[in-house]
Amino acid sequence: MNPRQYLLAAMLALPAFGAAQAADVELWRLDCGSIRIGDLSAFSDTLRYQGEERTLTDSCYLIRHDASYMLWDTGLPAALLGASQEGGGMKPSLATTIKDQLSEIGVAPEKIETVGISHNHFDHVGQAADFPQARLLIGKADLDGFxxxxxxxxxxxSLVKPWLDGKGALEAVEGDKDVFGDGSVVMLSTPGHTHGSHSLLVRLAGQGAVLLSGDTVHFEEQFDNNGVPPFNVDRAQSLASMDRLQDMAKALNATLVVQHDANDIAKLPAFPAGAK
Structure with a gap:
């Protein structure tokens, strides 16, 4: 997409951000795993956090838009259920599945019509194939990465095989994407972690706007110190995307949730409660 096309996409998205929300929207925070980090300095290209350890959350989200259901990210693969987090390095583990959590609130897997993916890393698409009937939304550059x-x-x-094989509905997203066409749920282009990374804006009638970070940052401190992991694909884009989310949070008085940060995800109700 050339600069003129990005500008056009942004101009088309602007009315959606200010649109009156008519739909009934509800948001649930799901447990989609955790990742034990033995050396947190791996998340800083300036080698901050020397000697620190931390367990990152791997959260994903269920959104109800009237009678339509959408998943935002699908967490770690089910093969990691009960995996040990002992030892060094990065140790992912899953305690429960998305399907099991959906059953607690009476949502059949077949009701999931849309799966939106922040980016193509395995810890964000791990259980996507459990919902092959859904339309998959993912940044075009990240689809190319698959x-x-x-x-x-x-x-x-292999984690998105139904769509790569042409058996599922697939949309490659460029720029911002108004998912339901009314401004209530908008994928926001926030490249840098990957070339096609997105975050998500969800407008709730009661709580107000909620911004779900994807992997724009992995924990809250990175906003304060401009922390960029060395495995991000573009440092300048990473910083620009961080600025975009923070500026939008201020403009909308939004709740900004860093999806891998245990303190941040606690800004939303614990499952099975939802936010409205």
Whole structure:
């Protein structure tokens, strides 16, 4: 997409941000795993956090738009259920599945009509194939990453096989994407972590606007110190995307939720409660 096309996409998205919300929208925070980090300095290209350890959350989200259901990210693969987090390095583990959590609130897997993906790393698409009937929304550049030979860092194409095989509805997103056409749920282009990374704006009647970060940052401190992991694909884009989310949070008086930060996800109700 050339600069003129990006400008046009942004101009088309602007009315959606200010649109009156008529739909009944509800948001649930799901437990989609955790990742034990033995050396947190791996998340800073300036080698901050030397000697620190931390467990990152791997949250994903269910959104009800009237009678339509959408998942935002699908967490770690079910193969990691009960995996040990002992030892060094990065240790992902899953305690429950999305399907099991949906059953607690009476939502059949077949009701999921849309799966929106922040980016193509395995810890955000792990359970996507459990919902093959859904339309998959993902940044075009990240879709291309699934098809690359060899696949990009942390990318496992088998996790989105139904869509790569042409059996599922698939939309490659460029720029921002108004998911339901009324401004209530908008994918926001926030490249830098990957070339096609997105965050999500959800407008709730009661709580107000909520911004879900994707992997624009992995924990709150990175906003304060401009922290960029060395495995991000573009440092300048990473910083610009961080600025975009923070500026939007101020403009909308939004709740900004860093999806990998345990303190941040606690800004939303604990499952099975939802936010409205």
């Amino acid at each position: 098809r690359a030979e060899p696949p990009a860092f942390a990318v496992d194409p």
